[in-house]
Amino acid sequence: MGWLEQLEQQAAARLPDYVHDYFRCGAGTETTLREDLAAWARPRLRPRVLRDVSRISTATTVLGTPVDTPVLAAPTAQQVAAHPGGEAETAKGAAAVGSLVGVSTNTGVRFADIAAGGAPWWYQVYVMRDRGLTAELVRRASAAGAGALLLTVDLPVVGRREGVADPTSWADESRANRRANFHGIDLTALPADATATAPDIGPDTIGWLRELSGLPVLVKGVLRGDDARRCVAAGAAGVVVSTHGGRQLDRSVPAARALPEVAAALAEERGPDGAPAETYVDSGLRRGEDVLVALALGARAVFVGRPVLWGLATGGSGGVADVLGRLTAELAGAMALTGAPTCAEIGPDLLFDPGT
Numbered sequence: 001m002g003w004l005e006q007l008e009q010q011a012a013a014r015l016p017d018y019v020h021d022y023f024r025c026g027a028g029t030e031t032t033l034r035e036d037l038a039a040w041a042r043p044r045l046r047p048r049v050l051r052d053v054s055r056i057s058t059a060t061t062v063l064g065t066p067v068d069t070p071v072l073a074a075p076t077a078q079q080v081a082a083h084p085g086g087e088a089e090t091a092k093g094a095a096a097v098g099s100l101v102g103v104s105t106n107t108g109v110r111f112a113d114i115a116a117g118g119a120p121w122w123y124q125v126y127v128m129r130d131r132g133l134t135a136e137l138v139r140r141a142s143a144a145g146a147g148a149l150l151l152t153v154d155l156p157v158v159g160r161r162e163g164v165a166d167p168t169s170w171a172d173e174s175r176a177n178r179r180a181n182f183h184g185i186d187l188t189a190l191p192a193d194a195t196a197t198a199p200d201i202g203p204d205t206i207g208w209l210r211e212l213s214g215l216p217v218l219v220k221g222v223l224r225g226d227d228a229r230r231c232v233a234a235g236a237a238g239v240v241v242s243t244h245g246g247r248q249l250d251r252s253v254p255a256a257r258a259l260p261e262v263a264a265a266l267a268e269e270r271g272p273d274g275a276p277a278e279t280y281v282d283s284g285l286r287r288g289e290d291v292l293v294a295l296a297l298g299a300r301a302v303f304v305g306r307p308v309l310w311g312l313a314t315g316g317s318g319g320v321a322d323v324l325g326r327l328t329a330e331l332a333g334a335m336a337l338t339g340a341p342t343c344a345e346i347g348p349d350l351l352f353d354p355g356t
């Protein structure tokens with residue numbers, strides 16, 4: 001068993017079953033959950049030799065923000081169920097290794113406390129049925145220092161997660177979360193479905209969010225080149241290729257296999273500020289070699305979701321730093337062995353079989 005699998009076991013031993021189930025689960029028969037993991041391990045590498053790899057740097061920039069690693073923390077809901085400090089701990093852990101944090105709409109922590117963690121952070125937006133509430137949260141996140149918005153578009157309805165209790169039915173965590181969830185905004189005055197995701201959003205949402213926040217928008221949950229182009233044409237700075245960690249459409253194409261099409265579609269595109277559009281990816285990345293493959297297939301950086309939750313549950317900010325740091329160290333090792341001492345030198349020529 002690998003270190004991450006061991007860490008998940010330790011996390012599972014600490015967490016109530018229903019919380020671990022919720023974090024771990026995929027949708028339906030969990031085919032996509034399994035295939036996402038397997039797909040990263042498929043491509044074979046063509047290492048370059050006789051290169052100077054005495055100095056390896058994993059540093060890069062993401063939407064212009066410098067980071068020490070292309071391994072970023074994905075936005076995941078209900079982090080306070082993993083650790084009472086939630087995203088504030090995650091941010092502290094990410095800061096320790098020079099990474100960046102995605103903050104879910106469903107955070108139970110105040111933006112100011114997350115910002116105090118010291119890591120750059122991007123706010124993940126679910127456009128809710130109540131657009132006013134959505135706008136208010138985006139304004140607050142932007143005022144608190146979010147550097148970009150991650151507009152998640154693969155959850156017009158929640159995927160069918162069989163036998164897993166919905167967080168809104170959790171006992172204590174649920175009540176605590178819902179109170180804090182929307183930053184002191186009184187939800188009791190709103191209709192019961194006000195916070196459900198809006199099933200009818202279109203590309204105009206991208207411009208609406210840009211105008212509202214003044215922030216660049218990345219669209220998260222794109223698996224097709226044509227959709228990626230549509231997003232950028234509507235003002236997105238780029239996209240995140242993602243199956244939502246196999247939690248939404250079961251039987252969807254694994255993220256690793258969708259990535260080349262999306263990266264190719266955006267290769268010549270530019271965002272609204274004229275900078276080249278950026279492609280990110282998540283879903284099933286568990287090893288440094290997976291990250292190397294993702295960058296070789298055209299990703300600027302990657303996000304990891306569950307690994308961060310296991311680190312958070314077992315060790316708070318230290319656990320998060322360990323997970324992100326270890327994946328980064330594994331990446332650095334793979335960079336040395338493939339003769340690619342910087343992220344910019346990780347290219348498609350490193351792949352033996354880019355089409356698989």
Ligand SMILES: Cc1cc2nc3c(=O)[nH]c(=O)nc-3n(C[C@H](O)[C@H](O)[C@H](O)COP(=O)(O)O)c2cc1C
Nearest residue numbers: 023074075076077104152244245283284304305306
């Ligand atoms: C427990 C859990 C909660 C999540 N909550 C959100 C969320 O609130 N917003 C969102 O955009 N994505 C959410 N995601 C998806 C992650 O951002 C990311 O796409 C996914 O976890 C990546 O796959 P990985 O866990 O295999 O690394 C969640 C994922 C998990 C596992």
Ligand SMILES: CCCCC(=O)C(=O)O
Nearest residue numbers: 076077106155158244247
């Ligand atoms: C309404 C579900 C929001 C959390 C989420 O994105 C997930 O559990 O995957």
